[in-house]
Amino acid sequence: MFELNLLCPEERVDVLSDALDALDALSVSVEDADAQTPAEQALFGEPGMPPPKDGWQRSRMVALFAQESGAKDAATLLQAQDFFDGCRLLGIQAVADQDWVRLTQSQFAPVEVTPDFWIVPTWHEPPAQAKQIIRLDPGLAFGTGTHPTTRMCLRWIARNPVQDQRVLDYGCGSGILAIGAAKYGATRVDAVDIDEAAVTSTVLNAQANGVILTAGLPETAQGLYQTVLANILATPLKVLAPLLCSHVAPGGALVLAGILERQAEELQAAYAPWLQLDVADAEDGWILMTAVSAVAVI
Template sequence: MFELSLLCPEDRVEDLSDALDALDALSVSVEDADAQTEAEQALFGEPGMPPPREGWQRSRIVALFVAREGAEEAQRLLQAQEFFAGCEVLGIAPVADQDWVRLTQSQFAPVEITPDFWIVPTWHDLPPQARTSIRLDPGLAFGTGTHPTTRMCLRWIARQSGTQGLGRVLDYGCGSGILAIGAAKHGAVDIDAVDIDPAAVESTRLNAQANGVQLHAGLPEQAQGLYQTVLANILATPLKVLAPLLCAHVAQGGHLVLAGILERQAEELQQAYAPWLRLEVADREDGWILMTAVR
């Protein structure tokens, strides 16, 4: 395979990407041409905030082709277009053959939640100290155990199971189903895992089956009645919108567990939930916090 590399200003990225797609590129990627330099600029905003700009000032576009002839033909045709003005060809280079599956797998190692509770990809052996584990591979839905918000939720689940138990559990915005599966692994037996994304619902079902646990996965309307434990690892803005709905599902004496919240967002979440429950910060990791409340 061969890759064609181009340099272009912000306003030409979409035209070039569309053209490369029409020229049968296997893939088209866009990256900041000034990354790792003093000219690098942030493109994405913080969670819940609009992006500061729509594109990088200068972008490097890389298109992958099966053969050099395809890359050369694409280069020739693009240079003849009016929209190529201000753009530049950086070159055509062969792409070395690699075991892409092995390369991808090498980026995911077992994740320690507690000393005896681990998230382990299926291609890894279980750590000898893992008394409880979730077998989970990267997929279409969020939640592999590598993000601080997921780890904090799972730590809370592990701690709670050793005290008064989890009771009936709702995992709202379940993604891969990792929190619902973690609850099942720690003794919960009546679990609803819901998400607005059908792909996440299917992912949760498959992951639950692979881990030998029972749960009910479906769309949000499946959540009915009261739960002893309500989990929601989303982001601060949707968590504020969902405040009345989530609080309505928490049983007397039950727990609400929220994640996807930055440390600076703690007060606004407390204010949003104040009419129903008193949120407190229960855990912190890498700038993220876990907030909990008891009815």
């Protein structure tokens, strides 16, 4: 393997990425060229959403090629293009052979939800204190337990009675919340997502964990549920307010995550016509908001 290293301004990142892809780069990564210096810039987006910009003011791009000749040819072709103006070739270097599978796996350890509830990759042994575990490997779908929003939802499931309930996981991603609800005794769990890849991921993860649930597109959600879970983002949660509330059974719970602390009042206002949301948990600037539907009086 060989790395082609480039330095470029922010406005050239997108076109260079496309060009490197066309030149058969195995992968392309973008880093802040000023990282670990006073000029370093923070650049991040909310989970599941793209970052606000494609790169930094001074971006270092690293393209991986199978052969040195491929890296050299790409460098020659790029330097001849008009769009390379303002960019610079930093060099080409060999990449030491490594056990990439083992290296990747070493970066993902078991994740604690509560002292006795853990998310454990398949290549790890569960911690001795774990009484309940979810087996889940990092994948394409959002929700592997490493993000505070996922952990807060799972903590809520572990600490609230979902046994024998009908539960809806709206925007299921990897299916981790639906699996958690099933592990804690929910008798009927529906997991829905607009992304068919997420639905497939949920089905596979449920099978790997030995739980039964129904996964599908949003129209799969039908009727009332004693617990409705939605770990998405604040903006879609506001849009979905009437729909999500319509699925909460009398006396049932609505559990929302993907919300920053500063967005609490926005969500409370959006849901006020149907339910009163309160902050139930907080971690690293993120909050969990819950509401209980009124019990119908006969």
